[in-house]
Amino acid sequence: MKIAVCFKPIADYARLSQKDWKWDEGHRVDTSFIRRIFNCFEESALEMALTLSGTSEHASDLIELTALTVDNQQGDLFLKQLLAVGYNYGVRIQCKKNPDLRFTPLVMSHLISAYIKKQGHDLVILGMQGGEGDNGQTGFLLAERLGWPCIGEVSRIIRDESHDCLKVTSRIDGGTLVQTVHLPMVLIMGHSLDSPYLRVPNLKQKLRAKKKQVIVISDIELGTYIDPQTNHALTNAPTPENDKTLMDLRKPQASQSCVFIEGENAMEQAQQLYDQYLKERLPL
């Protein structure tokens, strides 16, 4: 089974203070001094795929894992980390002209589908949403482009007893659904039921990973050129519909009124909060 897990390192926005939220003419906030991290859904997906690959019992049902990202050279650090924890391949799609890909799930789906079609993977796992765009569409668009079925808000993936299928748990309105599915498939990861944290490579694994190479492929090699002026994907196929373009950024207006609860100490404040606001709202 060949699995590709797609991820996109994001700036750790929690480390941006109020005063740092300023944007330039291109509506970009400078995050160059903030560390980048995996978003929580993708971290779950990356760990889940590793757990899945650990369940292979025979050579015939081995799982080959590829970590895939669309990024500049900064993405190599993350790919090296993934190679260290057990990914067979770390692949970075580099767009020639560094276009703004924050709000372009259509473009991302083009790039990923072009790679997947070339490499013949059986399963693609992506995070539900993340980054500045938080688009939440890439997985669905990818599935459409590949012509594969797709399940969203996945919380667990395990191997079926037959090892040909997967048991996929996902959230639906009012509960969870467990489905046994054949491949190929696109799975979109939500909140994991198991560990949301990616395992950490040991010292030996880190040393071995130093010798492994990240595979870099350009958008042109994939037959898809991303026009930096328009952020459109220009392919040999018929021109797709326009993706999104960011027009404006505004800080939300603080619209909620509030009351400051005064008091000498926390106990007094808590008592006031209870007496004045909570008592009548709490069930008898």
Added chain:
Amino acid sequence: MTLTRTEIVDHLKNILGQERVITDEEVLKENSHDRYKKFETIFNVYSTPIPAAVVKLGNTSQVSEVLKFLNENKINSVARTGGTATEGGLETIVENSVVLDGSPMNQIIKIDPVNMLATAQCGVNLGELEDQLRKQGFTTGHSPQSLPLAHMGGLVATRSIGQFSTLYGAIEDMVIGLEAVFPDGEITRIKNVPRRACGPDIRHVIIGNEGALCYITEVTVKIYRYYPENNRYLAWKLDHMETGFEILRKVMVDGYRPSMARLYDVEDGIQHSFDQFAGKKCVLMFLAEGNELIARATAEGIAKIVEPYEECQPLDSKIIENWFSHLNWGPEQIAEERDLIAKNLHIGFTTEISGNWDCINTIYENALNRIQEDFPHIDDLTMLGGHSSHSYQTGTNLYFVYDYDVKDCKPEEEITKYHNPLYAMIVEETLKAGGSMVHHHGIGKYRTQWTKEEHGSAYYILKGLKDQFDPNGIMNAGTVYPLE
């Protein structure tokens, strides 16, 4: 005759009133340990004997009454306020110990801007004191990573140090006066004067005693004018730790006092995501602080010292400023850490030491090599590195940082399989090279086997204090002093 657990509780209730004596099982478990045994407690294992009671002390008289009772009946006590200790100093290793919780003593008694003093009870949270001071344009200058959680009593008892120590000093430089209660109930008060030569400095009997000699009830520290608007961060990436130590030494010897001076090796730097900015290099950083003239001169002077070192390449100071502002640990980070440990069985610790300039790089290399060569579970280590964060005229400290996957052992075996042996190797290499086995975390209960070696012939003085002030051995048995 030894009192039973029930009798101890009854006596305490008679002294303090029922509401101040806690015997709830969960509270007792929580108060039986500190961060040294965090792994087992995450899995609800409590291998340390559970105390008989936790008493919530409201004032100095109560401390005196309780200590008198415990002393007369030879019952072990463990002083506790913020609970952020890391070396086992808060473990209640003796059966039916009583935890003396000073956190209800949480009043800031006085902020005195004329004499530049702040007086606080032992249960005052340092973060809250800092907030109060900063509103008035002052600071204690004391900023350990535990600032959001730590209390004044514990900070003084452990001889703690903060992130800005290179300018402001460590706690022993900050404390002007103290109130402490001794095991026989004697309440002592050291007055607030700028300096005196009236015999040895008796503050130092109390500062750093880790609850092994007395109970600190009140602290007066100096305060400083606070000029955050003049802060200047400087940072470089470089190839070698040895070069970094050399630069740190030059900065200190040439008389500069940046508030922060740190040197990270590659591995430890990766933990902080420095590799995203510095690649696989060490990182050297400084913070120049103070009034405009001092901050500027300090920054310029340091830059001039670094300039001739070709291997040092500047880094955007905004990276370091942003990273540094997120270094402290509050309750959210502690909770997240516990979750990560529980789910991934992966944990990290530090062992920090100090050494003079002429041996610190030797200690750094020898300790890491020793672990690489001799630690039997090296395959379980996911990270091994270090950094220096507190420099002096004569030397610096060194944090060894190590993370590991806990494999094939019960939760309570984690410290004997991993933490203790790693710790031992670092301490042994440090003592061999002439360094000190602990810079600021305190001896606690796990380095006591080296206390005599650490002090050599001067152990005579340290032991004398215990013989004089705690002849019945009721003050945090097993801490600082090895159990005989």
